[in-house]
Amino acid sequence: MTSDARPEQLTDRLGYLLKHAHLRYTETSARALAPLGTDGRELAVLAVLAAGAPLSQQEAAGRLGVDRTTMVALVDALEAKSLAERVRSPADRRKNTVRLTDRGRQLLDRAEEVRLRTEREFLAALPAPDAAALRAALRVLATGADDRDS
Amino acid sequence: MTSDARPEQLTDRLGYLLKHAHLRYTETSARALAPLGTDGRELAVLAVLAAGAPLSQQEAAGRLGVDRTTMVALVDALEAKSLAERVRSPADRRKNTVRLTDRGRQLLDRAEEVRLRTEREFLAALPAPDAAALRAALRVLATGADDRDS
DNA sequence: TATTGTTATACTCTATAACTATA
DNA sequence: TATAGTTATAGAGTATAACAATA
Numbered sequence: 539m540t541s542d543a544r545p546e547q548l549t550d551r552l553g554y555l556l557k558h559a560h561l562r563y564t565e566t567s568a569r570a571l572a573p574l575g576t577d578g579r580e581l582a583v584l585a586v587l588a589a590g591a592p593l594s595q596q597e598a599a600g601r602l603g604v605d606r607t608t609m610v611a612l613v614d615a616l617e618a619k620s621l622a623e624r625v626r627s628p629a630d631r632r633k634n635t636v637r638l639t640d641r642g643r644q645l646l647d648r649a650e651e652v653r654l655r656t657e658r659e660f661l662a663a664l665p666a667p668d669a670a671a672l673r674a675a676l677r678v679l680a681t682g683a684d685d686r687d688s
Numbered sequence: 689m690t691s692d693a694r695p696e697q698l699t700d701r702l703g704y705l706l707k708h709a710h711l712r713y714t715e716t717s718a719r720a721l722a723p724l725g726t727d728g729r730e731l732a733v734l735a736v737l738a739a740g741a742p743l744s745q746q747e748a749a750g751r752l753g754v755d756r757t758t759m760v761a762l763v764d765a766l767e768a769k770s771l772a773e774r775v776r777s778p779a780d781r782r783k784n785t786v787r788l789t790d791r792g793r794q795l796l797d798r799a800e801e802v803r804l805r806t807e808r809e810f811l812a813a814l815p816a817p818d819a820a821a822l823r824a825a826l827r828v829l830a831t832g833a834d835d836r837d838s
Numbered sequence: 839t840a841t842t843g844t845t846a847t848a849c850t851c852t853a854t855a856a857c858t859a860t861a
Numbered sequence: 862t863a864t865a866g867t868t869a870t871a872g873a874g875t876a877t878a879a880c881a882a883t884a
Contacts, residue, residue, distance in 0.1 A: 556710035558830035632842040675822040680708035782865040
């Protein structure tokens with residue numbers, strides 16, 4: 539894998555690097571989560587729904603940064619797999635509270651373990667300090683934040 | 689922009705970080721290149737076509753890592769803007785040699801300047817050594833290569 | 839009137855299968 | 862038979878507009 543036919547001009551572009559690093563991680567993650575019947579995207583939805591107080595679909599969509607129409611399909615998928623269920627909110631009957639089922643919570647726990655292991659393995663190609671620095675740098679670039687707290 | 693409503697669980701995921709860093713860069717790049725009537729993707733095609741000997745559509749597709757059917761649309765777009773033209777290869781009349789026009793070459797030059805400036809500005813949120821380290825780390829993760837030469 | 843969820847629709851990006859013309 | 866380019870088509874992923882129920 540030392541001689542790559544592509545001109546450096548291409549593979550040195552920041553856009554190329556970010557796109558393909560993301561692509562490779564997505565594939566790695568998908569392979570690792572497939573045996574559990576889920577993927578990184580669904581896992582993120584489960585994690586958002588499990589964190590803190592129960593959320594309406596629109597609140598969850600906000601947390602995930604997706605449109606509320608997109609959220610419909612995401613919840614549909616979770617319900618089809620019995621990982622979550624819609625519960626009409628008594629306080630405001632326009633809203634659906636989305637609640638994880640026991641099965642959803644179990645899957646979340648197991649899948650989170652797999653995700654952590656997958657991240658570790660994916661970053662194992664880098665020395666540990668470099669991996670930590672990468673994560674910190676990505677945090678800045680991904681959020682546009684200059685602050686280093688948290 | 690200091691208080692983000694999203695749980696860290698989400699924004700600390702490697703998948704999230706890579707996706708959104710890429711998203712933010714793509715948007716930044718698109719804004720910067722829009723006045724020239726192009727974008728990062730098209731620019732990469734132009735760069736591949738300009739590098740070295742003239743390429744057939746399939747060769748160019750290979751360099752870019754896209755399907756040959758995808759390449760058809762890319763070349764269509766370039767031809768529609770008079771940035772490149774298909775020339776039937778005399779040696780093998782099944783092949784289209786794709787050649788940049790003068791206009792294509794001029795756009796490439798100007799757009800490459802914009803791209804370099806855009807990358808610099810995007811990474812300006814990081815200290816210079818961190819930016820260099822990020823690029824090196826991404827190179828490893830994007831290509832799956834362990835070698836640090838080049 | 840405004841909001842939540844929903845549906846219908848569309849747009850981008852990309853790939854697979856099948857066609858054509860050449861080899 | 863195989864290859865280069867093309868077309869038709871389809872599948873993600875995502876968004877906008879319009880509608881029903883509720884506020």
